[in-house]
Amino acid sequence: xxxxxxxxxxxxxxxxxxxxxxTLLHLLREEMGxxxxxEGCGNGECGACTVIVDKLAVNxxxxxxxxxxxxTIETIEGLASTDGTLHPLQQSFVDNGGIQCGFCTPxxxxxxxxxxxxxxxxxREEIKHALAGNICRCTGYIQxxxxxxxxxxxxxxxx
Amino acid sequence: MKPFxxxxxxxxxxxxxxxxxxxxxxxxxxGGTDVIVKVKEGWIEPDFLISLKKITELSDLHKNEATGELxxxxxxxxxxxxxxxxxxxxxxxxxxxxxxxxxxxxxxVGTIGGNLINAVPSADGAIPMIALDGVVLLHGxxxxxxxxxxxxxxxxxxxxxxxxxILKKITIPPQRPHTGSAYIKFGRRAAMELPLIGIxxxxxxxxxxxxxxxxxxxxxxxxxxxxxxFEAEKLLVGKKIxxxxxxxxxxxxxxxxxxxxSVRGKAWHRKEMIRVQVRRMGLACMEIIWxxx
Ligand SMILES: Cc1cc2nc3c(=O)[nH]c(=O)nc-3n(C[C@H](O)[C@H](O)[C@H](O)COP(=O)(O)OP(=O)(O)OC[C@H]3O[C@@H](n4cnc5c(N)ncnc54)[C@H](O)[C@@H]3O)c2cc1C
Ligand code: FES
Ligand code: FES
Numbered sequence: 175x176x177x178x179x180x181x182x183x184x185x186x187x188x189x190x191x192x193x194x195x196x197t198l199l200h201l202l203r204e205e206m207g208x209x210x211x212x213e214g215c216g217n218g219e220c221g222a223c224t225v226i227v228d229k230l231a232v233n234x235x236x237x238x239x240x241x242x243x244x245x246t247i248e249t250i251e252g253l254a255s256t257d258g259t260l261h262p263l264q265q266s267f268v269d270n271g272g273i274q275c276g277f278c279t280p281x282x283x284x285x286x287x288x289x290x291x292x293x294x295x296x297x298r299e300e301i302k303h304a305l306a307g308n309i310c311r312c313t314g315y316i317q318x319x320x321x322x323x324x325x326x327x328x329x330x331x332x333x
Numbered sequence: 334m335k336p337f338x339x340x341x342x343x344x345x346x347x348x349x350x351x352x353x354x355x356x357x358x359x360x361x362x363x364g365g366t367d368v369i370v371k372v373k374e375g376w377i378e379p380d381f382l383i384s385l386k387k388i389t390e391l392s393d394l395h396k397n398e399a400t401g402e403l404x405x406x407x408x409x410x411x412x413x414x415x416x417x418x419x420x421x422x423x424x425x426x427x428x429x430x431x432x433x434x435x436x437x438x439x440x441x442v443g444t445i446g447g448n449l450i451n452a453v454p455s456a457d458g459a460i461p462m463i464a465l466d467g468v469v470l471l472h473g474x475x476x477x478x479x480x481x482x483x484x485x486x487x488x489x490x491x492x493x494x495x496x497x498x499i500l501k502k503i504t505i506p507p508q509r510p511h512t513g514s515a516y517i518k519f520g521r522r523a524a525m526e527l528p529l530i531g532i533x534x535x536x537x538x539x540x541x542x543x544x545x546x547x548x549x550x551x552x553x554x555x556x557x558x559x560x561x562x563f564e565a566e567k568l569l570v571g572k573k574i575x576x577x578x579x580x581x582x583x584x585x586x587x588x589x590x591x592x593x594x595s596v597r598g599k600a601w602h603r604k605e606m607i608r609v610q611v612r613r614m615g616l617a618c619m620e621i622i623w624x625x626x
């Protein structure tokens with residue numbers, strides 16, 4: 175019950191022998207050691223595990239790794255440049271109080287990135303709609319929405 | 334999670350033959366937002382998951398402009414429906430219902446077919462399909478058959494599907510001019526919550542833009558399966574639609590409903606919401622009809 179899959183992960187071509195029942199979250203965190211993506215509920219309810227698959231935000235805790243075959247995956251690890259410069263969304267979350275404990279942040283930022291990549295002019299209602307599946311127990315959300323809005327002005331849709 | 338083998342057929346026939354080989358030890362999966370949760374929790378323990386994702390015909394969404402018939406493949410995701418301008422403009426009741434299912438992450442993978450076959454009393458996707466007189470096409474080991482969406486549901490979590498049968502698509506017959514439709518998922522908040530009650534209304538009026546020729550009032554979480562409030566519908570047909578008659582329809586629909594107390598809400602509250610929301614959704618239909626004229 176193992177299968178070979180290949181996919182593009184943060185720009186790198188990857189081949190991996192996976193077990194059919196692995197979730198994408200398991201593959202990323204436990205097998206590949208990419209622990210930026212978080213596991214909160216494991217049931218699709220909190221959004222902490224959000225990654226982008228072929229431009230769409232998905233819960234990696236419910237997404238099977240085998241379905242990532244031939245797809246393009248983006249995780250929080252792929253956002254900052256190699257010289258350490260943060261992605262506009264990351265910088266904006268830092269600057270605008272969008273991060274407190276930080277547990278929800280990778281998921282929040284990946285959901286926000288999927289939104290701004292598709293709709294660079296998203297307004298407050300669209301931001302709320304896109305982030306409704308990301309739970310934050312710290313910030314009260316306002317600073318998060320403000321962070322996304324500020325990132326928009328910085329060109330948050332750019333790679 | 335208990336290990337399983339994942340099979341990815343590319344045709345409906347191949348999927349059915351896989352099911353034939355493995356029968357009860359196999360389970361179909363589309364988006365997996367329901368199946369994967371159940372496997373993770375250990376509620377089901379399939380040895381084989383037969384994925385429907387690679388069967389391209391199941392992801393087809395199109396309207397036949399010549400006949401006016403809309404065809405929605407079972408594996409079309411909620412997000413695809415939500416983003417389609419054709420759906421938003423011509424079938425607002427579908428847009429209303431799918432755009433508040435779970436979260437965007439859930440809608441990006443969850444499918445309309447999975448929503449129907451899940452058959453939870455609160456399935457948001459079922460109400461618009463019933464209100465639009467949708468027909469499902471099923472394909473199984475014994476061939477194809479079809480039935481009205483409203484007759485698909487037997488009891489909570491149970492549909493008429495026979496072992497191995499696949500839901501291929503939902504067909505929506507052409508709509509008449511001067512038709513408006515609207516759905517509301519009523520709960521504490523729309524996102525990430527199953528509705529306390531789901532209310533869908535569809536109205537068609539004559540050229541005078543007030544006399545009702547067709548009415549559909551469909552309720553979710555109001556009975557063990559999604560239901561139509563036939564008496565309330567009858568009350569509207571032939572009448573001029575105004576707030577007063579819609580209020581009466583709301584009363585009748587509330588009386589017809591078989592709401593119950595549950596952890597998420599009390600029966601009296603659900604009835605009250607049916608009364609109020611049938612009227613409001615009726616008025617929303619009329620707004621749409623007037624705006625489109
Ligand atoms: C966090 C969360 C929030 C949710 N919120 C909502 C909500 O607000 N409203 C709501 O209605 N639902 C909600 N759901 C439930 C679920 O996401 C939806 O019902 C979704 O549409 C299921 O589709 P799927 O493709 O993921 O189904 P799957 O999990 O792939 O399948 C569901 C069932 O249908 C069967 N099946 C799927 N496709 C077919 C087919 N073509 N033919 C035959 N059988 C088939 C499967 O065998 C399985 O029994 C939520 C789920 C989660 C995890
Ligand atoms: S861990 Fe995936 S949604 Fe909570
Ligand atoms: S910053 Fe702590 S959960 Fe969001």
